[in-house]
Amino acid sequence: MPGAAALAAAGVLGCWTDLYDYSGAEIPLTSQVQDWRDEVIYQLLVDRFEDGDTSNDVRIDRNALGRYQGGDWQGVINRMGYLRQLGVTTIWISPIVRNVDTDAGFDAYHGYWASDLTRLNPHFGDLATARRMVQVAHENGIKVILDIVTNHMGQMFYYDVNNNGRPDDFVEGSGPDYPYRNPGGLGSTLRRVSEYDPDFNVRSPVQAFTSLGPAGDAPVIFLNMPDIFRVPPPGDILASQAVLGRPEGYHRRGRITAYDNVDSQPGAQVLLGDFPGGLKDVNTESPRVRDAMVEAYWRWVRMLDLDGFRIDTLKHVEHGFWQDFAARIRVLARAAGKRNFFMFGEAFDGDDRLVGSYTNPNEMDSVFYFPQKYRVFDNIFQCGDGRTRDAEALLRDRQMNYSAMPQPNGIGVPPRQALVNFMDNHDVSRFLYGMNPTVVESIRAGDGRNCASGVVDIRNPRDVERFRPRLLAALSYLLTEEGIPCIYYGTEQDFRGGNDPSNRERLWETNFSTAERRADNTFTTFGWTRRLIALRRTYPALRRGAMTWRWTTEHTGAEPDAGIMAFERVDGQSYALVVIHAKDGSAETSMGTPMMVSAAPGTELVDVLAERPRTVTVGSGGAAVVQMGPWQASVFVPRAQVRP
Ligand SMILES: [Ca+2]
């Protein structure tokens, strides 16, 4: 690496292009994970986590969260101790590959604008640093999941609709076609067309027009701007990549304008359209493109000893691609001796059946549990009106909608038991941001639920403080329920940013505080999270136990059991009963009538989450009565199983 001065003097990124030695880059692969249900995932955006190397801080702007901030892989290395102290066991890192560096006033700090899948993004470091990051993580018992995108590349080309050889913005159409102004309707609507991002064309590739009329498929013109890595992938490192620099590598239909046809029919906009922002949709049906994706991403596993892929935008790619891609990666992993390589994906949708469909045979080992994010973390924990019954309905639906068969050559756990649970991520406002008034309105309209208590005035720190008990209760659920918990970085430091990019704060500004107590001796969110993760590690039932609901309710307000939710986790002899009171209030409450649990009558259950352990003795027939304070969470285990 040249020094910081040399980079700054050069002032462009092009000078970084060929600094890396990719030769002899494969390393021995290791198997780090026995059972993914034992893991706690921590999602971090590399650019926002820690700036460990100021020499790569090229063109950062700390006044704008839509620009690069300076975080890097050296920063992740430097803060491995912080992650270990929190107790997380896996990090999911944002994409590492080279991106179109900047476009329309925003930067590719997030990594979702790929331009070359075989080179690294130099803002984050070099190959040696990336490799050391994974090695140091493994030495600390932390696994590394790489975020990958196969659906689209960055803004690589424009459609030369008017055939003049340069990118234009223009108005199209012959005039207003309102009947009163144009009897007979011969005109067409005026609309603005950007050649970077024209609207979806239903029947064919984006079409060209001249003054004489239609002129066939619009030429696709790749840009050549090496200073910002906006160049077609040269295919010099992997020949397979060259297809991504040619028109045939893309669907060329234009930008998605309707998201409602999400059922993956052939021809659907969501499958073939460009992603907003001009992100060009890859021709994923093409065998050449499939080869390019498998080769490029498998190569990073070989070079870095990665432990899994988090896969972007599942529902924008046809099922056939996933069945091919995932199966081939698994075969490669097995042949290379990498066991339990984990692949889970993002279908950003509340439709449980749709999300579950990506766990069908040969597809994902797991998916982000978006339906739960909406129906449990938003509607129960953020809203807090007392109704908890829908959490039970969701678990029932899981039996129908998510595969019960582990993927062939996969992680050995059925998808339905390995869903990735989360309350927020980089694409939604943070939990502590509170409920968005629009969401509140839609919930009210939908089922009459009153979420007024979930609305937080984000300008008022006291309001946020009143909301924080909900976060602690939500974390208690996240870290004790069935599946694999995933925590978005900054949650442990009470970050409360709204939508993208304000939910992508710089973590280093917290000084990575590991304080477990606040001035009044209550837990910090860091301390509470650490405590829950430790419990999960100590009690096998909380990691691998089957989950059975024992109490949910439709009651609200002052009714005795409003806000109560209780479930058991049972793994062989290991038993846990989790009770959470997801509602505001001032006094303790019990559920009115006893709940029936499966622990034997006479069993003394100890609340191991409480600071001063309290006990409940199971009565005849399995009846148990539990008193709960507002937003309190309890984890009861039999006295004989309590561990220090
Ligand atoms: Ca840096």
Ligand SMILES: [Ca+2]
């Ligand atoms: Ca043009």
Ligand SMILES: [Ca+2]
């Ligand atoms: Ca697509």
